[in-house]
Amino acid sequence: MKKVFVILLAAAMLLSMMSFASADEPALSGKLTIWAWGADAEAEQRDAIIQAFIKAHPELEVEYSIIPTADSVWDQKAAAALTSGSAPDVIQMSPDYFGMNTKYYMDLRPFVERDGVDLDEVLVPGMIEGYYDTDGKLEGFPMHANIFCMAINKDMFDEAGVAYPEEGWTLDDMMDWGKAFIGGEGANKTYALAKHWVMNAAMPYAGGGTPYADDLSECYMNSPEIQKSLELYQKLILEGYMPNDAESQAIPSAILFQSGLCAMYPLGGFESASFLADCEENGINVGLVPMPMGVGENAKEINVIYATGWAITTTAKNPDAAWAFLKENAYANEEMGKATATCGMPAGKEVAENFYAKIEYPGFGTYFNDYMVEHLAKSHINPWGGTLASTGDIWANMVQAVTMDGMSPEEAMAKYSQQCMDEFSSYGFATAMKAN
């Protein structure tokens, strides 16, 4: 009798727990609309993620659209939809938006609190921070992140008698041994380092400083460290370590490396699979090494995060289903996490460590993805995205001034750094920080 009573009591408790859980997490129904951007492999990844969600939720009617990114068409389409109030429930965004469009995104903190999830427990370190706005609002939720490692042409290193770079190598080191790769003329000109588009985002960290405070409260574009970054950048270009603007526009940086004309290429997680396959096709003997450190006493790793995630729009008609999509992509649906891993490091710790980090590239083992998981927290979010793009444009002018227009770094700083400071203060980040 006692046994029966215990069993009945346990069953009753279980039932009450289940009903409690279902009261907390509302049953999903209705229609969910999703917009993502992407082309080629990225579009395939987004499609696979959404399909996995559809499979897991037959009770929902999911309508989605994947929109190409070229020529800023995504920005124009998203702007038209957001301003007119006709945006979908879920829209793709990036942590490097720095507040751009934030008024159209819901604060996700109530959803996180309702679920009672410790985000530090379920997400890869460094994955969520960029989605918090300066006022503490959680405006988005991560899908994936990518950073860079350095691909090297092992044959070029061997021929030049240069040892492969190891963890902790610096740009100063490269200035020493990188000269061995510079040579040739015209179409046969060789370089030490490809001028990947990421260099404009990575180089502000090369002098040991940062362009602005992590909490966006202050701009440091007038600091001696930024001047040091400019000096380094100038040296890299003028002394031929890297192609100049005109040379790099004649041939894409990946093709330069794959043609055996360049010893090193910053390889992003989003392009790793196709890049390594193309290298193999072209007979390039590739090795993977860490990204370099900058210079100076406070030398930092010059690695940049390109991440993307999702936001729920303020006009969302089905926010509960939208939140289910966000959290399942981030950490709660293994299949969605695995689909994400085809094009970057998934946000969820479980999938990132037990699936993504174990993906092997033929000839490289798990190096690449291990590196991504390990170095994400040490890397910097793309400093010139979204709201900050206009300051990034001034930085680009500074770079052009010292690499193309014959200006000295001191002159470029005198001409442009105050412009950067003024532009930065016009965003109102500092005001928002003071108000908090």
Next chain:
Amino acid sequence: MQKAKSFHAQKAVGRTMIYLILGICTIICILPFIWMLLTSVKSTAEAYKFPPTVFPKKWLWTNYTNGLQKANFPLYFKNTAILTALCTIGTVLSAQYVAYGFSRFKCKGSKLWYTLMLATMMLPNQVTLIPQYLLYLKLGMVDTYLPLLIPSWLGGGAFNIFLFIQFFRTLPKELDEAAFIDGASTFQTFVYIMMPSVKSVSLCVLVMSLVYNWNDFFTPLIYINSTKKFTLAIGLQFLNSSMGTTKIGQMMAVAVATMIPVLIVFFLCQKYFVEGIKMSGIKD
């Protein structure tokens, strides 16, 4: 005799020069097409090789199969063909109808309306984007083909109307009067007398409208949300990665496949197209 010889020699030299210049112009015009065709079967590395190779070392026909698959070619081709056909027919019919009105009937304020219509040519797309989007949104037409079709059936654009007006103005008013005396109504005059008279301009507008609608990327992208309703121009952009990983060979392969239908129509109507441009007095 000597004079005649020198005249013939001069004429031959002149002719040779003309052919030489035309030949150079033809090569300049045709070179991008040849480059596109050859790049469509090259690897990305070979496409950027310097000095460039004329013929690929390895003919990558897989660029076509992979590219067409990635661009969802069959579905987007069908969507584009239907949309372009409807828009083109609408443009040709409605533009000449509106132009007929402007060129034949005067009323109070008709000059103002004509100027306003021409002024719409000066407005860039970006300026009218949001108000137009809001209008179609309120009408519940976003994510349908209606925002793309309606403008075509309501005038089809100021430039096309202007083209027809120019041509209608060259037709004698006696034609309309004769038809009126024979008992034709205004609409019958337009259909049986005017429309056949502007055949060459109609074909010219048809070709221009077809090329425009076939290649239009911006308008469908703004108004269409469902991926399955996208057009070829959008499909092509799925091969254009913003991360610098574009496979140029595949992109060129899809561009070749996309271009073929428009090229066929253009060659079929080429004669009328040139004639239409000439007769409407627009030479540039």
